Amino acid sequence: MDLKQLEYIIHIAEENNITKASEKLFITQSALNQQLLKLEKELGTQLFVRSRNNWHLTQAGKIYVENAKNILRIKKDTYNQINDILETREGNLVIGLTPERGTQMFAAIYPTFYKKFPKVKIDLIEMPVKKQQVEILQGNIDIGFLTLQDFQKTNDNYIHLCFESIILGVPSAHPLAQVGGKLGEPLPEISLKLLENDSFAVMQTGSTLREIFNHLINEENISPHILLETRSCHTLFEMVAQGICCSVFPITYAKPSSAVSYFSIRQNPVWEVTASYKKDSYLSNAAKELIAMATDYWLDRVQVCS
Structure with a gap:
C-alpha cells in the first residue's frame, strides 16, 4: 500500500478541490490527478463527485478517507x-x-x-x-x-x-461594587439574579465560556442585556475596568484594579x-x-x- 497515496486523497477531501490540494502538496495538479485516477481504477469506483469548484466524496470515498486517516x-x-x-x-x-x-x-x-x-x-x-x-x-x-x-x-x-474559577467583575461605579472583593482575598458570593437589569460583555456564541454563561443565567431565569460579544477574555476584563459594563470571566484574566470589584458566583462555576x-x-x-x-x-x- 502506498501511504503517500493515502495522504493525497485525504488532502483532496479536505480541500474539496484538486487544484488547492496540489498546491498544498507541492505537486502538479496533473500528477495528483493521475494518482487519483490510478487508485479509482484499482478500486473500480470513483472516490469523488467532480465539479469545477467543489469536489465532494462519494460513499466509497468517505469509507476510503476514514480508513486512510486510521x-x-x-x-x-x-x-x-x-x-x-x-x-x-x-x-x-x-x-x-x-x-x-x-x-x-x-x-x-x-x-x-x-x-x-x-x-x-x-x-x-x-x-x-x-x-x-x-x-x-x-x-x-x-x-x-x-x-x-x-x-x-x-x-x-x-x-x-x-481547575479555574469563573468569577464576576463589576465596575467600581456599580451600586454593588462597595460590597465586592479584591483578588487574593476570599470573594463575596453573589447571585447573578441581582444583575438582571445590567449590561454584560460576553464571549461569542459557540464558545465554551459563552455556554457556561448561558447556563448560569438560565439557572437564574434572567436575560440580561448583552452589550458586546467578543472572542477575547482580555476584552471582557477591559470592558469592566473601563466602567462600561459587567462581565463573567476566568480568574486568570482578572487583574488587581481599583476600577473593578470581584465576586464569586452563587453556583461556584469552574472550568x-x-x-x-x-x-x-x-x-x-x-x-x-x-x-x-x-x-x-x-x-x-x-x-x-x-
Whole structure:
C-alpha cells in the first residue's frame, strides 16, 4: 500500500478541490490527478463527485478517507512507540491551542521543552475549543489544550491540568461594587439574579465560556442585556475596568484594579484546563512531557490569581 497515496486523497477531501490540494502538496495538479485516477481504477469506483469548484466524496470515498486517516494514525503511533523504546527523542507533534491563553502558555514552556526534545518538530494550530475537538476526533491534532466543563467534553481522552474559577467583575461605579472583593482575598458570593437589569460583555456564541454563561443565567431565569460579544477574555476584563459594563470571566484574566470589584458566583462555576487527545491513540513520551510542563504552568497561574 502506498501511504503517500493515502495522504493525497485525504488532502483532496479536505480541500474539496484538486487544484488547492496540489498546491498544498507541492505537486502538479496533473500528477495528483493521475494518482487519483490510478487508485479509482484499482478500486473500480470513483472516490469523488467532480465539479469545477467543489469536489465532494462519494460513499466509497468517505469509507476510503476514514480508513486512510486510521492507517496514517497507526503508522504515527507505531513510530512514536519505537522512538520511545529507542529513546531517540524524535518525532512530530501537532498541537492545538486556544487563542490568547494557549499561545501564551506554549511560548512560556516551549524553551524548556526544546532543551529536552530538540529533534521533536511541533506544528501549532490555533483555534477555538469546539474546532479543536473536531480536529482531535479526526486525528488531525495530537494534543489539544482546552478549557471546558464536563458537559462540553467529547468521547476522546482528557488529562486534567487544573481547575479555574469563573468569577464576576463589576465596575467600581456599580451600586454593588462597595460590597465586592479584591483578588487574593476570599470573594463575596453573589447571585447573578441581582444583575438582571445590567449590561454584560460576553464571549461569542459557540464558545465554551459563552455556554457556561448561558447556563448560569438560565439557572437564574434572567436575560440580561448583552452589550458586546467578543472572542477575547482580555476584552471582557477591559470592558469592566473601563466602567462600561459587567462581565463573567476566568480568574486568570482578572487583574488587581481599583476600577473593578470581584465576586464569586452563587453556583461556584469552574472550568477545567485539560489536554485532550484522540481516544485509543498513543501518547508519546514527548507529548507526556509537554503536558506535564503545561500542568505546572497552569497550576502556578491559578495559585497566583487565587
